[in-house]
Amino acid sequence: MNLNILWFALIVVLFMGFFFLEGFDFGVGMLLPFLGRKDVERRIVINSIGPFWDANEVWLLTAGGAMFAAFPNWYATLFSGFYLALFLMLLALIGRGVAFEFRSKVDNSTWRRTWDWVIFFGSLLPPLLWGVALANIMRGVPIDARMNYVGGFWNLINVYSVVAGVATVLLFVLHGALFLTIKTEGVLRERARAAALRIGGLTTVLLFVFLVLSYLWTDMFTKKGIDPGPVPVAAGIALISVRFLTRSRHLGWAFGMTGVTIILSTLTVFLGLFPRVMISSLNPNWSLTIYNAASNHYSLQVMTIIALTVIPFVLAYQLWNYWVFRQRVKPADHLDY
């Protein structure tokens, strides 16, 4: 395996981690105004992701940093190309980041309700935009011979990308609802389970529609033929199992299965791309690949040594974080957020 492939794989892993982890805290944020009817319930909802959300977001920052270091052209084309979409995502991330911290610091219902909606929209926009962005990356966007994106913001909005965006939002809401079933108790837990059951069907349908559209609108069919391969099939099975697991109250397993769906869906997208990282709709030769977008070999070597040394520690202390706060959040707990 050469280093270009290794770094592509590492970035895929970082995106999987980001979507899996921040996926549930985005979902929790979107569910906040609906599941928490009283202030204390809302605080329990927020505190369920309290010790985790910031570190979850770092998976995205690290993915961005890794793209910059390993594939500077990918970083440059994607971020300058999907400019306004990224701008909206940054606004959302700013809003929700401070909202968690500020929300419960003032005892005033207008103040708290305002920040609750900031959390809602701040959690809704990023998955929507990531869905839109990934669909466009799969489908191809106008990229010129000098690797610059030459379309506008509205080029990114089409049926395929909107389906992907909405499907991502729903998948994260489902993931977040199931997270709440394992982190809360009593009435909140029941509401979260009911929410999961309510949107589970629609999520499955929409992701299936997205898969069908992918055959029509991307080069998946010409690349793979009618059989999509084991990864998307496994993702589909995992998603279908969620409904049964939720019904039979195997909620931890259900949460695990939405996680599997997210990870395998992410893998499907990037396997479909490989070895390209940005597809040019103008000329296939202008596409960015893991070779023409990459840093020099020495730079990749250095980064490989650093990453492979540090990542085990990061994983270990993040797991420890989840272990320390493994218990359900209770109303009698000292709530920091």
Next chain:
Amino acid sequence: MSNLFLARLQFGVTTVYHFFFVPLTIGLVLLIAVMETVYVMRGNDAYKKMAKFWGKLFLINFAVGVVTGIIQEFQFGMNWSSYSRFVGDVFGAPLAVEALVAFFLESTFLGIWLFGWEKLSPRVHLLTIWLVAIGTTLSAFWILTANAFMQEPVGYTLRHGHAEMSNFFALIANPQLWLEFPHVWLGALSTGAFFVTGVSAYHLLRRNSTEIFKRSFHLGISLAVVSSILVAVLGHEQAQHLMTVQPMKMAASEALWNTSPEHAPWTVMADINPAQHRNSFSIKIPYALSVLAYNHLSGKVEGINQLQAQYEKQYGSGNYIPPVRTTFWSFRIMVLAGVLMILLALYGFYVSWKDRLLNRKWFLKSLIWAVSLPLIANIMGWIMTEMGRQPWAVYGLLRTQTGVSPTVSAASVLTTFIGFSAVYGVLAVVDAFLLIKFLKQHPDAEQHVLSTESMVTKPNL
């Protein structure tokens, strides 16, 4: 307005804004870690209250630093895509390492620290805040590694029209880095130190929880003495280093249009006329610039006009003169703020040591205002170093104007500039409101706003 102008404006505004919060984060967390260490070692409950009190202020500040940091990382790709392509092989690495090594560490352990008071043993809990402190310092180190490369490019070769990394160790052994990092880090420590002394002074004036705030004050002022003196020493060394690596920045920061005589005087203030390349009025201290530049009473310092001629020969025709007025005055404001900080810190330490704080009302009042001094010095230092490097983005390698994203329209940059600035404005107001609200609270009265409700209300199950 061109996209270049707007992209520069946005970079400047974002960086300056971000850097209001970051130094306080770095400085304050160290003091909190020390407070909690004393609590764990001696079992003195006052220090636990201190750690919690300052911790709350830390978190309010930290939140804004983090979210603006995300923009910092992504704006290179958004507004400076040509820059990113040109230096990505070299410049991307420290950013990625920063995320991997520092961001994960600080965000994970801050979450554990905040939520873990009752879940962890005191020693393990203490370890978490130290890891946060180490994380913030590592973050500064890696981002300054990237910046030092822009000031003094090392460890690269030019190939295929862009810079490729050829020696990672040269990158982290960059002499510029080993002056810049301690200088910025000490500046950050002084920011935390003056914040703690200023807020303590506020409470001491009102005789609130005097035991806690006397101790906080003493801790803060001790760090203020050490950091404000050392930051000046490192600043001086950095200026001397500038003489060899960026003489134009040095000349601009002195508004020295023509090469100085053998005994170079230091210009205290000047009425600078950049159009005519002269100063119509100036006050000078004899010999002082030679001392500043070489630690000797003699030694010529090259002037702007001579350097411009030299650069035209070296790099082709063009304007190699940075904005002289900005560079000149930002440097002087930074130095003035630094001098005031040293004087206040020394006197404050003396008064605190003699335990006469409560009788020095005017002095305590002045320390409340002095919270702004390191903030001003930090910002002015960055303005001097970044504006003084112009027209280069990477000194001698890449001009700022060639780094901008070619396909992002001025309208797009204007949109994001207005959007981000509006958010920065709102956040500044809200953050200031919350900081003031919480710094006025008494640490002895346990945080009532936060916990009463959750203790009293039981949900209907």
